[in-house]
């Protein structure tokens with residue numbers, strides 16, 4: 001009898017906490033003796049989230065585009081490759097924060113027509129404070145995309161509750177219940193949720209799943225076949241790019257305009273550092289980023305510290321973590337936002353590099 005591989009889609013706006021949840025899912029499955037595998041999609045051309053996932057987790061990286069549109073045609077090939085190479089017990093597809101989940105759902109559903117996979121549902125992670133702020137304004141593409149990601153969820157993780165007051169909790173709950181009365185809701189800080197309960201609540205995804213009222217739970221089954229391997233698919237291109245690459249094959253076109261409409265306002269700038277920079281100066285630059293930059297992350301060598309750091313910036317909060325990356329990871333920072341001035345940002349980063357170089361002379 002042929003066996004199907006359960007597959008989960010991890011959705012949520014940029015910086016909401018998807019990778020934070022992914023780490024917990026992986027720990028849980030590994031604790032059960034299972035082999036999870038990950039398909040990680042990034043809009044930039046470097047996968048920094050992958051550095052936070054253990055080496056032994058098989059991972060395929062789909063970079064430089066969004067699986068909901070520009071590289072959606074590649075998704076089924078990636079799933080098939082992972083199953084063939086690694087025989088994982090479960091697969092998680094971590095979408096880019098700007099992906100329209102409906103399109104990813106369609107991509108995975110198409111793949112399920114000819115691959116032995118069983119789509120269990122979409123987990124959407126929400127930055128609760130960010131949602132409340134956008135809800136107060138009630139407009140903008142980011143707001144609509146967040147709304148879409150919430151509507152499409154089969155499970156909702158209201159994350160970053162540490163940034164929400166008790167008074168705001170009620171409003172938050174009522175917003176998400178109005179938008180999606182079907183999904184189970186988990187409130188969390190750092191995505192710390194009851195993972196077995198979360199997984200138990202996810203059943204198969206129905207064709208008309210956005211309106212489905214019932215939620216049958218299915219049990220994941222699988223044999224342990226521990227192997228290891230990572231593969232990277234990057235498209236060669238310049239350092240700053242729009243998110244749609246005409247040279248990518250589009251297998252399916254019927255939803256294209258809708259998908260692009262969801263995030264064609266977003267731009268990415270990737271900066272490769274030529275040398276170390278001073279830590280305080282870099283922190284100041286991050287603290288003063290224009291509001292239109294809503295996500296940044298990178299790996300850096302500072303001129304005044306011994307260790308290398310992974311930095312994260314999401315919705316005006318930054319975080320620095322010491323890391324020792326495996327392999328040859330360059331000093332690089334990725335900035336994602338809307339209509340910000342690439343040249344101003346580049347100039348600011350270049351002058352940081354200049355003063356860093358003077359210091360190490």
Ligand SMILES: Nc1nc2c(ncn2[C@@H]2O[C@H](COP(=O)(O)OP(=O)(O)OP(=O)(O)O)[C@@H](O)[C@H]2O)c(=O)[nH]1
Pocket residue numbers: 012013014015016017018019020021049096097159160161162163188189190191295312313314317318319
């Ligand atoms: N204050 C606060 N920060 C959090 C929480 N959960 C995650 N973070 C931080 O938010 C930042 C983004 O978290 P990630 O898990 O990388 O978010 P993501 O959704 O994977 O980000 P992208 O893949 O870039 O879209 C990191 O600096 C996390 O440490 C939380 O509950 N509260």
